[in-house]
Amino acid sequence: MKITMDDAAQMLRDAQTVILTSHIRPDGDAIGSTLGLMHVLRAEGKDVRVLIDDEIPRIFNVLPDVDQIERPVKGQRYTADLLVVCDVELGRTGESVPSVDAVRLLNIDHHVTNDEKADYLYLDPDAAATCEIAYDITRTLGVTPTLDAAICFYTGIAMDTGFFRFSNTTPHTMRAAADLIEIGVKPNIISVAMEMKSYDEVMAQVKAIRNLEMFFDGRVAAVFIDEERARTVTTTEGLLDKLRVIEGTQVVFFMKWLEKDTYRVSMRSKGTNVSRIAQKFDGGGHIRAAGCTIHAPFAEARTAILDAIGEELNA
Numbered sequence: 527m528k529i530t531m532d533d534a535a536q537m538l539r540d541a542q543t544v545i546l547t548s549h550i551r552p553d554g555d556a557i558g559s560t561l562g563l564m565h566v567l568r569a570e571g572k573d574v575r576v577l578i579d580d581e582i583p584r585i586f587n588v589l590p591d592v593d594q595i596e597r598p599v600k601g602q603r604y605t606a607d608l609l610v611v612c613d614v615e616l617g618r619t620g621e622s623v624p625s626v627d628a629v630r631l632l633n634i635d636h637h638v639t640n641d642e643k644a645d646y647l648y649l650d651p652d653a654a655a656t657c658e659i660a661y662d663i664t665r666t667l668g669v670t671p672t673l674d675a676a677i678c679f680y681t682g683i684a685m686d687t688g689f690f691r692f693s694n695t696t697p698h699t700m701r702a703a704a705d706l707i708e709i710g711v712k713p714n715i716i717s718v719a720m721e722m723k724s725y726d727e728v729m730a731q732v733k734a735i736r737n738l739e740m741f742f743d744g745r746v747a748a749v750f751i752d753e754e755r756a757r758t759v760t761t762t763e764g765l766l767d768k769l770r771v772i773e774g775t776q777v778v779f780f781m782k783w784l785e786k787d788t789y790r791v792s793m794r795s796k797g798t799n800v801s802r803i804a805q806k807f808d809g810g811g812h813i814r815a816a817g818c819t820i821h822a823p824f825a826e827a828r829t830a831i832l833d834a835i836g837e838e839l840n841a
């Protein structure tokens with residue numbers, strides 16, 4: 527059931543023990559929204575934990591108390607008045623949602639592809655980031671974010687808008703960010719931390735780009751990373767940002783080996799609806815940024831994703 531922001535704020539107000547969680551392969555918005563709300567709610571005297579069922583990439587070490595994020599322990603039950611699932615629908619949190627017994631469950635998201643299965647869902651596809659919503663909810667609670675919370679919210683907003691460059695950046699996004707900077711966030715510290723790469727990561731990116739291929743008269747740029755290439759291309763972080771600058775491209779993507787007959791696809795576009803392509807393979811995301819997992823041998827997976835993109839380009 528979809529609820530209003532006032533309702534969502536009231537649910538947070540009513541709970542004394544809160545568990546926050548988000549998706550596997552957590553990004554800045556997933557970590558920023560859960561950790562930021564943790565800081566807000568702890569400052570309100572609540573008992574709060576964050577569960578994320580994955581490794582937290584080390585670029586996020588800049589976020590206050592990131593080390594307090596827990597990975598759910600297999601077989602352990604967690605209890606709370608309220609479970610808050612941020613930046614994702616309920617089915618993509620790994621073991622987090624299944625391991626929590628909560629009286630109520632609140633889902634806060636901005637993905638247009640959210641399956642709306644949560645009992646209580648605050649969904650705003652026009653919000654640039656779940657962190658933007660989390661910031662608004664904090665204000666709705668009548669609370670000024672602490673500096674720790676502000677750092678987290680700013681990071682999520684910055685990451686999901688490509689540092690305020692993507693089409694999802696609205697006047698409200700900028701006002702929220704301005705407010706967070708007023709609280710004390712240092713934008714340069716966040717951007718330096720988020721963009722930091724090790725030497726090996728930069729070299730992995732170089733190796734990935736060497737495999738660049740162009741399709742559909744230059745409208746699509748892609749990097750295919752099969753099992754053998756995956757041994758040297760250890761990270762794809764930031765790869766699509768390098769591809770999307772190529773003149774004439776509408777859609778850029780990579781397809782990377784995960785395990786036998788399983789490939790991860792991540793896409794960006796300049797207007798083509800890539801979330802519709804992702805949904806064909808049971809994935810999701812936004813119109814201009816989406817991803818999915820394809821279960822097929824390499825050649826088949828490659829043809830399938832190229833066909834699906836071609837179809838959408840000509841739609």
Ligand SMILES: [Mn+2]
Pocket residue numbers: 555556613636654655656686
């Ligand atoms: Mn997000």
